[in-house]
Amino acid sequence: MKTYPELDNYLKRVALKSPEFLVKVERKAAHDDFPIIGPLCGQYLFQLARMIEARRIFELGSGFGYSACWFSLARGKEAEIHLTDRDPENKKKALQLFSAGRLKSEFVYHLGDALGELNKARGKFDIILNDLDKIKYPDVIEPAWKKLRKGGVLVTDNVLWSGKVYSGVNDSPTRAIRKFTKMIYSHPGFRSTIIPIRDGLMVSLRV
Template sequence: MEFLPPKIDAYAVSHSQQEPELLQELSRETWLKVLAPRMLSGHFQGRVLSMLSKLIAPRYILEIGTYTGYSALCLAEGMASNGELHTIDNNEELYTLQRKYFDKSGWGAQIIQHTGEALEILPKLKQSFDLVFIDADKINYPNYLEMLLPKLSKGAVILSDNVLWSGKVVAAVAEDDADTKALITYNKLLNTHPRLETVLLPIRDGLTISRVID
């Protein structure tokens, strides 16, 4: 679902920084070889992620939902020189493709892949993260938030993708639509949680920026 008129959307993209050649290559390979290539963050949102990461300059980044690694590489652009990026995905078939581009990027040694269910992996991570990007199974967004908050210090930032869910969050919700129900709950949690301040941006399918305030 497009939330902006096509001409305005195209104008915004054409007046934003171009994506690096490595990401163009990764995007092409994803569209050629991987199922559901629309899951890719893509040029415009990728530049948004890159800009936010550069402004935050995080040492420790966590990503839930790697897919082919495009968004991880965008986030790595702002990572501190001695930083680490931990990324979690449950699709082991994508591991080799992710690693190929991580190693080509120059950040390969700083990007740690975790394969499996995020709810099982998160308790094992001992770092306190400065920046988190959530782009995984929507039904577990509220669970991820609950598990993440103890790992986040004041000033940490959570980025949450697909929070408008093609407009379903403002439409009548089918009884069996667990993903939309979870996102509605999650969006309310972000907006009312006493430890967070939040702004929801209508970028692509919705991107929320939440900052830990205590």
């Protein structure tokens, strides 16, 4: 999904290209219509992970590991990356992808409900990526606040939802994203900004 397709195309033309093993995955995801975070957000995840020297990263909704690859490219052996998904096929594909990219991070793939796995996880995280079913978004805020260290960051994909959030659409995913957005902007434990790349990426600093 792209909220501003022309802007997205321009930014993709000027931005640094993805490594070859990820370009192949990007093509396949486009062909299969699988919603990966894409190269512009991927580059941002890379930067963020380097900027805050992230060591422990938790993904809510990992699919076949594309977004996790960007974290791993940024932090290599320094990173412990927790992935979650309910589909065992995605886990298999992710492990193949990490090996194709010769990635060196420690990967822990949890199969099951993503929020349940986050609640069970030990210790604090530097980054949590929120990319699960949109109707669950409002339920992410409190667990994420508890599991992030102070100065850690919650990154949430699809907060512009192809523009539906400001176009009067009222289906349940759109309502949930609007509710999430309102809740997190008014939460005293987060300071947030929406970056309007691809489908809207919200970056929320845990204060």
